[in-house]
Amino acid sequence: MKILDKYLLKTFLITFTTVFVILFFIFILQTIWLFIAELAGKDLDVTLIVKFLLFSMPRIVPLVLPLSVLLSSIMTFGNLAENYEFAAMKSSGISLQRAMRGLTIFIVFLSVIAFFFANNVIPYAEYKFINFRKNIAQLKPAMAITEGQFSDVGFYNIKVNKKSGENGNKLTGITIHKKSVSGDGGKTVIKAKNGELISSEQSSILQLVLNNGNYYEDITPKKFNDRKKYPFAKSSFKKYTINIDLSQLNNVDVDEEKVTNSNTMLTVSELNYTLDSLKKNYKTEIASYSENINQRTIIQNKTFDNNSNVTLTKPKKKLPSDILSLYDNRKKVEILTTAGSNLSSIGYSIDGSRFNLEAKQKSINNHLLALYDKFVIAYACLMMFFIGAPLGAIIRKGGLGLPIIFAVLIFITFHFINTFGKRFAQENGMTPFMGSWMSSMILTPLAILLTYRATNDIGLINMDIVLAPVQKLFQKIIANKKTTT
Template sequence: MKILDRYLLKTFLVTFTTVFVILFFIFILQTIWLFIAELAGKDLDAGMVLKFITFSMPRIVPLVLPLSILLASIMTFGNLAENYEFAAMKSAGISLQRAIFPLSISIALLSIVAFLFANNVIPYAEYKFINFRKNIAQVQPALAITEGQFSDVGLYNIKVNKKSGENGNVLTGITIHKKSTTGDGSKTVIKAKDGELISSEKSSILKLELNNGNYYEDVTPKKYEDREKLPFAKSSFKKYTINIDLSELNKVDVDEENISNTNTMLNVNELNYTLDSLHKSFKNEVISFSENINIQTGFTSFVNDQTHKKDTIKKLKTIPKDLLSIFTKKEQQAILTNTLSNLVSTGYNIDATQVNLATKQKTINTHYLALYDKFVIAYACFLMFFIGAPLGAIIRKGGLGLPIVFAVFIFITFHFINTFGKRISQEDGLTPFLGAWMSSIVLTPLALLLTYRATNDIGLINLDVIFSPIQKLFKKLIKKQK
């Protein structure tokens, strides 16, 4: 490796490392802020908080890595151009392509590392992250409930005045609001003097045993005028047990869809296997639905005796315009009633199956997106370098001023298009491949354009293309007036 190659590589890597550490720290702070409600006021020791943050770190890398490469490349090549080091290289016969060649190899290696990281480390970290949160609630169930305020725990909002005991599992002054499944507010309130939380590491069910309390439930009368009296039912108990499913509790996340699905916890091989199973399930669902519809819509004879069937067949030798006319009035009424019932039933069946198939298709799409994302992050490293390096050489500005403005603008554009494409493809508006690769497809021409302009020493915007025709037009007008 020549001295120039070592110099460029060292300059870029130092800048990249510095930028990556700073941006990673900023994104970690954002993660802590998003999970502050889950961490604060629950008596977690420093070790548990550190584990929580450590398991959430790998998911930040796909955001930080491309942005760091983009900003580092703009700053590095902007400094070289600003200090006329590029001019010295060009005077020595070294082109821009030759200058960035060793860095291109480094970025290629970094892209491979990024793919391996996304394929192995991130799925493992997601698995550990979700299970760690689940274990916190199972081993120390009192952490899910905060003193003096209502805590959202599954289907219940729970408030306690005081927690005591070794693990805070003994509760005093308990008020519970049970959520309504119909979405019309809470109609059930449970109050108890004290209680105890009981859990097991082997089970995802949290048991809450209440002592000496009352159970209140609003009653909705059938008559509208009786509803103004706000009637309710009340019962007292000495002991009452509530079972809370902690698996529902662990689905609450900043990115709820990714947590509730398993696609983020799978590598490429596992995703391919899962997709094969999902496709088979979808195909079987379609075949089963079509067979059931054919059975439901088939013509059923209302007359079972063979004599009546023979008479009906004789009548059908000369088919009338109105087929119902070959039946009696009673049979016609039965046929029409049955047909209407079948139509209504088939309509409901079609609607329900349509929703079910749409859900299955959305699951398939999200797994495809998770598969393509592992390759997109590798390509994004290349893309951001070949946007940042020529852009820095063109603008000829280093430091954190203008480069960070360009970097943030380009990265926001990349991230917005990426998010937009994924949302559309999840709803089956685009193929998952286009949805995942849309941002890369849109920004690749920009990388090619900037590389071409930087190689040929053309500025970022050639104003002569705009003003030259206008100048020619003015010169012609002046000549005509003279």
């Protein structure tokens, strides 16, 4: 490796490492803010918090890595151009392509590492992260309930005045509101003097044992006028046990597909295998439903002829246009009623199957997006380098001023288009391939354009193209005024 390549690689690595660490720290803070409800006030020790952060770190890399490559490229080549080092290279016969050769090899190597990281490390971390969030209440039951406020735990809202014990599983002053299945508000209230949380790592059930309390239930009679006769039912108990399904505890708002689906926990080979099964299942269900709906819509010749007082005579040539005229009024009503009922039933069946098939198609799209994302992150690193390096050479500014502005604008555009494409592809608005690669397809021409302009020493914007027509227009106006005067 020549001295120039070593110098450029060393300069780039120092800038890249610094930028990556700063950005990674910023995104970690964002992760903490997103999951603050799961961390704050839950009596978690340092070990659990560190595990939580370690499992969530790998998912940040696809965001931080391309941005770090972009910003460090702009800063590195901007500093070289600003300090006239590029001018010295060109005077020695070294072109921009030659200066970028060593760094290009490094970025290709970094892209390969990014692919293997996305294919192996991120799926494993997602698996650990999802299961950790799902089972964290089993590891520390007190986390499920916060002292002094109502906590949403499965089908219950639970409030305790005080927690005690080694793991905070001893509860005092318990008030429980049971949610209504029909969604018309809670009609059951349970109050107890004290209780205990009992859980096991081998079970997904959390037991809440209540002692010395009362059970209140609002009874809703069938008739509205009878409500005053049955205000509520009350019963007392010495011991009462509530079983809570912990698998429903951590159903939070972030990335719902990632929490409920397994696509982010799979490697490329596993995704291909799963996609093959999903597509076969999807096609089989379409064929099965098509055959079923076809059989349901076949008109049987003897449907209305059994036990009928009307005897049909086969027409010699053709049936009349109004087939109902062959029946009497009673049979007409029966036929129309049955037909209407069949149409309604078929309509409900079609709607239900449509929702089911849409859900299956959405699952296929999510798996395809997860598959393409592993390749997009690798290509994004290479693309961002060929945007940032020529841009830095053109603007001739290093440091943290103008480069940050350009980097943020470009990355926000990339991230917005990428997010929009994925959301649109999930709803089957476009193919998952287009949804994943749309941002790269849009920004790749920018990378080619900037590389071409930087190579040929052309500025970022050729103002002569814009100003020349305006200048000619003003010259004509001035000339016309002089001739008229």
